[in-house]
Amino acid sequence: MNRLACFQNDFTNALYGDAADFKPAHQAAFAIYRNTAMRACLDALEANYPAVVCLVGREWFRAAAAIHVTESPPRDPRLTTYGDDFAGFLGAFPPASELPYLADVARLDRLWTEGFVAADADVLDASMIASLGPDALGALRLHRHPAARTFASSLPAVSIWQASRNGMAVSADLVWRAEFAIVTRIDHEVSVTPVDAAAWRLFQASTEGASLADAALSTLETHPDTRIDLLLASLLQAGAFAT
């Protein structure tokens, strides 16, 4: 290894803690690099997980995030999407165990970011399929919009996320039950739309390659009382499908 490579190895190792043998790291100025790099990582996580910040407070968030940064430093210069495994970290982080919904809220923050930066595509409009006859409609294969994501939680994480993302306290009449949502983007606005389990199932099935008829049948198997036409209308209105 050449001298420049050795220097860069030593410098990077010293930034992440092992500074004993690297003389420049003994200067007080070395802390400036350590602080700047850490601050940039924490700022990125704070920007990418605003609902989590609201729930735990900025100080707790940055202390926890610093541990995550040390364990999972960035590997990609695009910090606008840094922290893809932060939800997993929070789920296994003992001090967060009193907030069992925290990892799911982080997951929804992450899906919001994914929706925000996803590729552009025209949204499939209800009027575009209104003209189809029953056979053509049944045979239709729908395509997930590049920004659309599904979210499911065994806890009311959607309600908690919605309040927190808006900087508000979670409503006192929160019902402790499973919640589902779809993340979509219309006209460059990301939306998180709470849906019921049946709509969530229909969206999953119809974007896994099944025809609309098959997706409807599989949805009815688990949700026999549901109105497929209403579910489809709500998904179309949210912008879940691309043309």
Next chain:
Amino acid sequence: MSPAAGIGFKPQHFDAAMSGTSDALWLEVHPENYMVDGGPRLAMLDALAGRFPLSLHGVSLSLAAAALPNAAQLQRLRRLIDRVDPVLVSEHMAWSSWAGRYVPDLLPFPRTHEALAQLVRNVVHAQERLGRRISLENPSHYLVLEGHEWSETDFLGELVRRSGCGLLLDVNNVYVSTHNLGEDPLVYLDTFPLHAVTEIHLAGHAPDDTGTALLIDSHDAPVADPVWSLYRHVLSRAGVRPTLIERDGDVPSFTTLLAERERAHALLNSEGLTA
């Protein structure tokens, strides 16, 4: 491009920038913030590109690393260049990626013959992949490193000669670095290869709050008076060059930034008239 003054763009200033009427305003962005597949960010960049001359100022190519710049990152930058047709493309004389890790900072290195050869290789490679000349910015220094075989200004001059790149002269970095290393900013500027300067940066700095006597290139304050003096000195020696006001922290209103930009713009105009 015309040697006007520009502003480092912040998304919160989008509406104000689009509705403004400033003479010859241009904007600079960090391309990393727009390396996305689609969505509102890219749409915002497209709108800016339709209205203003844009400069892409990268922070992540890690050109001073002991390895070629990341191919995927170069490709993303190339796509943005093709998309917005920038008037300037610049990067830093620093490294930030090594052994699969990205350190979000601009890191120093000993200016050896070996480092120069590697930097030249990396810059030539980047210019080939990007299909255009780029300019490199002089760094801010905090550490005293051993093993330099070149002065920084000679190193930059040789880099320009061998790679054909341009230079981005950050006057605040000169002030901060010479302060931190106990050097004379005028000596630095008088040996700087000014002929290669395609752009000048002006920004604010702050004292280190951890108890050292160092200045930090913090970009969170207005341009300081001594930096304005050095800027006038540069203009008198180099002539007018496109000049950017950078602000990344404690960001004021667009109007406030515009007023700072007008100060640089007026200096450029008066220097242009007397040249």
